[in-house]
Amino acid sequence: MPEAQYEFFIDPSRCIGCQSCVQACSECDTHKGQAMIHLEFVNRHYSTQTAPVVCMHCDSPTCAEVCPADAIKKTPDGVVQTARKPRCIACNNCVLACPFGVPKMNSGAELMMKCDMCYDRTSIGKAPMCASVCPSGALYYGTREQIEAQRPRSMPINQFQFGQQTISTKVHMMVPRTAQPEHIDVLSAMHDHTSGHDIFLMMHDE
Amino acid sequence: MVKRHPVRKAILWGCITTISLAIMIAVGSRELAHFDAALVAYTFATLFATFGITYRYTMWLQRPPTAMYWKRGWQMFFKPQRLLTNMRNLFTRTSSDFAANRFIWKRGKLRWLAHWFIMWGCIVAVAITFPLVFGWLHFASVPGSLDSYRAYLFGFALFDFPVDSIFAFLMFHGLVWSSFAVIFGVMLAMWRRMRDHGAASVQQFVEDILPLILLFAISVTGVMLTASYTWMRGYAFDFIAILHAITVIFTLLYMPFGKFFHIFQRPAQLGATFYKDAGATSEQAHCRRCGEAYSSRMHVEDLISVQKQLGFRYEVAGEVEHYQWICPPCRRAMFVLAQTKQWQGNFGDQMFSSMHEQPAAPRFGNPVISEGPLGHEDQANLHF
Numbered sequence: 001m002p003e004a005q006y007e008f009f010i011d012p013s014r015c016i017g018c019q020s021c022v023q024a025c026s027e028c029d030t031h032k033g034q035a036m037i038h039l040e041f042v043n044r045h046y047s048t049q050t051a052p053v054v055c056m057h058c059d060s061p062t063c064a065e066v067c068p069a070d071a072i073k074k075t076p077d078g079v080v081q082t083a084r085k086p087r088c089i090a091c092n093n094c095v096l097a098c099p100f101g102v103p104k105m106n107s108g109a110e111l112m113m114k115c116d117m118c119y120d121r122t123s124i125g126k127a128p129m130c131a132s133v134c135p136s137g138a139l140y141y142g143t144r145e146q147i148e149a150q151r152p153r154s155m156p157i158n159q160f161q162f163g164q165q166t167i168s169t170k171v172h173m174m175v176p177r178t179a180q181p182e183h184i185d186v187l188s189a190m191h192d193h194t195s196g197h198d199i200f201l202m203m204h205d206e
Numbered sequence: 207m208v209k210r211h212p213v214r215k216a217i218l219w220g221c222i223t224t225i226s227l228a229i230m231i232a233v234g235s236r237e238l239a240h241f242d243a244a245l246v247a248y249t250f251a252t253l254f255a256t257f258g259i260t261y262r263y264t265m266w267l268q269r270p271p272t273a274m275y276w277k278r279g280w281q282m283f284f285k286p287q288r289l290l291t292n293m294r295n296l297f298t299r300t301s302s303d304f305a306a307n308r309f310i311w312k313r314g315k316l317r318w319l320a321h322w323f324i325m326w327g328c329i330v331a332v333a334i335t336f337p338l339v340f341g342w343l344h345f346a347s348v349p350g351s352l353d354s355y356r357a358y359l360f361g362f363a364l365f366d367f368p369v370d371s372i373f374a375f376l377m378f379h380g381l382v383w384s385s386f387a388v389i390f391g392v393m394l395a396m397w398r399r400m401r402d403h404g405a406a407s408v409q410q411f412v413e414d415i416l417p418l419i420l421l422f423a424i425s426v427t428g429v430m431l432t433a434s435y436t437w438m439r440g441y442a443f444d445f446i447a448i449l450h451a452i453t454v455i456f457t458l459l460y461m462p463f464g465k466f467f468h469i470f471q472r473p474a475q476l477g478a479t480f481y482k483d484a485g486a487t488s489e490q491a492h493c494r495r496c497g498e499a500y501s502s503r504m505h506v507e508d509l510i511s512v513q514k515q516l517g518f519r520y521e522v523a524g525e526v527e528h529y530q531w532i533c534p535p536c537r538r539a540m541f542v543l544a545q546t547k548q549w550q551g552n553f554g555d556q557m558f559s560s561m562h563e564q565p566a567a568p569r570f571g572n573p574v575i576s577e578g579p580l581g582h583e584d585q586a587n588l589h590f
């Protein structure tokens with residue numbers, strides 16, 4: 001056990017879409033050659049905004065609850081592990097049920113694979129691969145004091161709202177200190193396309 | 207509803223299978239006439255394992271997601287218009303995934319080699335020992351002919367064969383061959399577990415290492431028994447026999463709890479494939495945010511009902527109705543956009559939400575690195 005309490009803080013608004021995390025993730029020993037982190041263009045037609053998504057390690061993980069094979073286990077330190085290999089029957093329940101859209105399905109191998117917060121690293125006090133390479137600090141692994149000192153305008157939050165369901169997670173997301181939200185209402189973005197700025201080049205007369 | 211007494215139901219089924227097996231032992235060995243009294247301990251351990259495995263299996267089947275799959279798996283299999291295709295698929299999948307372990311091959315060649323040898327070694331060993339232990343199968347010399355044996359199944363004469371034939375040699379040494387297979391497989395599995403950093407970080411002793419040690423111990427003590435009476439005039443035979451009995455009995459008692467339970471659980475994999483087949487050809491669910499198809503409507507509706515039974519409240523007011531109707535890529539996008547919204551105004555970021563059309567589906571960033579999607583289902587998940 002490491003002495004200081006290291007935690008995972010994510011701040012997608014800082015993401016610059018550089019793909020470093022994707023590359024680093026695919027070097028992890030527990031899923032060699034395959035990245036478990038998702039990095040997508042939110043709406044490529046309008047903006048360069050990208051969405052880096054890792055497993056949030058829910059306190060009561062929907063993925064594990066809906067698993068018919070009891071294949072997803074949580075460690076005593078709260079990390080929700082990827083499917084246990086002899087158990088997973090590749091039913092896709094977890095892929096469809098995870099509120100954050102995290103698990104991936106490896107069809108030929110009949111095996112769900114997902115981010116396990118680099119358990120081989122974090123269990124011995126090292127940062128996850130993605131956080132160790134992220135140049136923008138969108139993925140940050142450190143102590144609460146460190147993040148507070150470095151991001152005075154933000155605060156971490158770990159409550160997410162999906163309709164009537166509240167999900168609390170081990171991984172924290174950074175939100176503005178001024179807003180002080182109780183939770184993040186994910187469906188509030190239902191009709192949002194993306195963020196950015198319109199640039200009018202005045203190429204043709206209007 | 208079955209939900210009220212899950213434990214009682216599991217005990218009941220446990221008793222039914224255990225008593226059935228006990229009756230089969232009594233009848234199959236012709237009122238224990240062919241039952242070897244030295245094997246009493248093995249028999250009781252088997253009866254205990256039968257109870258434990260049935261108990262756990264029944265408990266497991268009563269969990270909401272498992273119950274749903276169990277019901278749907280059979281329904282989809284016996285659908286009249288699909289039955290013929292399903293029968294054919296049952297045959298091909300049993301041979302490729304169960305007999306040949308093709309899907310484990312896809313996970314890794316070393317994993318496959320290890321598993322294939324362990325599995326077949328154990329299947330052959332079980333097929334030989336259990337009928338012998340229960341007295342279902344026994345051999346006796348043919349009256350009036352000293353150099354041939356007669357095989358009896360459930361007390362009925364089956365066939366005769368010469369004592370010194372190759373068949374007799376292979377037959378009477380079947381356990382030796384299966385032990386070699388298991389030892390080879392276990393050594394490969396151990397080798398992988400010791401060298402692979404990924405495996406090393408997540409494996410646990412009781413869950414992952416103990417089963418390998420048990421299989422190794424059973425096989426080695428078994429082979430030592432043969433060695434003792436073949437070449438060493440029975441040196442330490444009794445001691446090795448006790449050691450062997452201890453390893454086998456411990457493994458039988460461990461069966462319902464640990465990793466070996468997957469042997470009984472694994473057939474559920476077939477049910478999942480029939481369910482997916484049926485889903486692929488039926489009505490699709492379209493994401494209520496981006497409009498793209500992402501799964502079968504049946505699967506989404508079944509999941510909604512399972513989540514309700516589990517106590518989740520993903521119901522959403524308005525046209526979405528339930529969060530399950532949103533595709534995984536849109537979930538990822540909304541999760542990020544909901545945070546962006548919080549920052550709006552702080553940095554002058556502008557949300558593009560006033561456009562008339564439906565929000566577009568998010569797109570995978572870069573298919574070139576990290577080998578892209580993991581298969582056709584992952585491809586759909588990424589809206590590739």
Ligand code: HEM
Nearest residue numbers: 085086303304310313317324325328329395414417469472
């Ligand atoms: C007598 C029968 C069987 C025995 C004794 C057996 C034993 C084992 C053992 C000891 C392991 C762990 C290997 C390790 O430590 O790496 C294992 C893993 C596994 N078994 Fe079996 N097994 C049997 C039958 C089956 C069957 C019929 C299936 C399914 C078709 C199956 C599917 C699996 C899977 C998927 C794994 C995980 C492999 C991986 O990805 O590493 N097993 N089994």
Ligand code: SF4
Nearest residue numbers: 055056058061063098
């Ligand atoms: S974020 Fe998804 S995959 Fe991770 S623990 Fe929660 S439900 Fe499971």
Ligand code: SF4
Nearest residue numbers: 067088089091092094
């Ligand atoms: S895909 Fe595997 S891990 Fe996911 S719910 Fe199904 S059996 Fe469980």
